[in-house]
Amino acid sequence: MAKLVNYNRQNFKTPMPVLDPLERAHTFSEVTLGYSADQAVNEARRCIQCESRPCVAGCPVGVPVREFVALIARRDFAAAYAAVKDANALPAICGRVCPQETQCEGVCMRGRKGEPVGIGRLERFIADWAAEHPQEAARALADRRLERARIQANPERLEELERENKALGGKAVPVIPAGTDLSGRKVAVVGSGPASLTCAGELAKVNADVTVFEALHAVGGVLTYGIPEFRLPKELVAREVAAIEEAGVKFELNQVVGKICDIGELMEQGYEAVFVATGAGLPSYLGIEGEGLNGVCVANELLTRVNLMKAYRFPEYETPVYAGQKCVVVGGGNVAMDAARTAKRLGADVTVVYRRGREEMPARHEEIRHAEEEGIVFCNLTNPVRLIGDEKGWLSGVEVVDMTLGEPDESGRRRPQEVSGSNHVIDCDMFVISIGNRTNPLIGQTTPGLETTPRNLIVVDEETGATSVPGVFAGGDAVSGAATVILAMGAGKRAAAGIAAYLSPQPAAVSLAEAEEATRQFEAAGEALAQEAVDSVQLRGVPAAAQAAAEAEAALASALMDVGVNPEVAAKAAAYVVRNS
DSSP states (O other), X not given: OOOOXXXXXXXSOOOXXXXXXXXXXXXXXXXXXXXXXXXXXXXXXXXXXXXXXXXXXXXTTOOOHHHHHHHHHTTOHHHHHHHHHHHOSOXXXXXXXXXXXXXTGGGOGGGGSSOOOOHHXXXXXXXXXXXXXXXXXXXXXXXXXXXXXXXXXOHHHHHHHHHHHHHTTOOOOOOOOTTOOXXXXXXXXXXXXXXXXXXXXXXXXXXXXXXXXXXSSSTTTHHHHTSOTTTSOHHHHHHHHHHHHHTTOEEEOSOOBTTTBOHHHHHHTTOSEEEEOOOOOEEOOOOOBTTTSBTEEEHHHHHHHHHHTTGGGTTTSSOOOOOOSXXXXXXXXXXHHHHHHHHHHTTOEEEEEESSOXXXXXXXXXXXXXXXXXXXXXXXXXXXXXXXXXXXSBEEEEEEEEEEEEEEOTTSSEEEEEOTTOOEEEEOSEEEEXXXXXXXXXXXXXXXXXXXXXXXXXXXXXXXXXXXXXXXXXXXXXXXXXXXXXXXXHHHHHHHHHHHHHHSOOOOOOOHHXXXXXXXXXXXXXXXXXXXXXXXXXXXXXXXXXXXXXXXHHHHHHHHHHTTOOHHHHHHHHHHHHHTO
């Protein structure tokens, strides 16, 4: 166990500084202001540095939480940043929008008595610190990656770490092996959201020629158009994208893959692998009367208008967005909270209606609390049944019905049931629907052989992201359905490792017993004949030192079979010899 540094026994998180609710309800400035260095150190010292490290197993991208928190406690901020950034391509973003309470913080040992360690707050702090100290951060990251390469190059040390991880109950997040070089190998990435950016960034580290195709006119996917400025400043997204671009990744905007070209045509253009992460951007509707009235929209439409037209910077940008005078938002998730809080900042009086109770709302508790502090009214156990319009087709109100909770449904939540005779009308001139999203079937419809589910989700191998089409990989919401940024990033990281393995296949591992038997068979073939076989390989211009290991093994195995060695044994012997040459 790491030595504790001035252990902090407080049971509650160090408070996060925030803008005053009266001020922030009328501005798109970031609500949470971030920790100071002293506050971060104080919070980091709450970590008990437990041996089991459930926080690491709880992170979809494998951030070494215990390590980076301990480094913050020691005020070694550069090393802490390197530990985070080496595992997480987008720490400044994750520190702000990742639902840590259901991931790393949800399993934190400190949370058994009091509140868990504020891991997300510390991740944000260290990412913001790095932005202010770029040279120190870059040096520390370079040192970190060099050390990781040394570990990966040491089989015994790597096996030791893997055994330790397995003993702790963790599931290792796949990484691209040290020494991998994909120079000249072309990879297309469809979409530019968190899964895509993570995948592209990981592949750029090993020199792959990566091009990202984005359907809209701005890079970032949901990070750019779906999350409001007051939760995720767009300059942060631009900074993360710029870092990936500086690593060599190219971005093509206004490119709708499936219309301007399909996956097959990308392959014909020389792309050897394609990663599809097109998200889940199609809206779901209530299916009630009046959804076609003027003044009715879905949450993603409202958020996209505000973000892509920079309405949050009006009047600097002359693109205001009207959210009505009285706005009703239906839904209880994070997107509903984003839409409601955005409408509030655009000048509307906002009411959120949700058919279940407060405790069943899937939104982060912090987002609900912030919304209430900003003056947004919540009507729980309330469900819309009809939208009402005037003679000109404009929305004037929504008829709702009170609900009560009955027996649990298939999700385990109690099923909402209407209360007979409780119908009433809420006046509104804007109605925002936020009840989830669906995936676009376009890629599935234009990619022959691509296996999808009835919900148009792409079917993949969970470990590698490989689809039913050779060379095509997928991840993020296009595979899982609407989920979180961090889960999409985890999928992108797994797919990057899968793509790297696909483009640079490694020989199958040979156990010690198999290697010994292969060596015995190899020696039994006769020293002279074996040497002749090796020489013949070299004469054919395929020495292991000059060619890829796979090619050298294939040539050596062929030569061994020429002198009578069993094909299976020859393959194993060739692998053993090349690996130990």
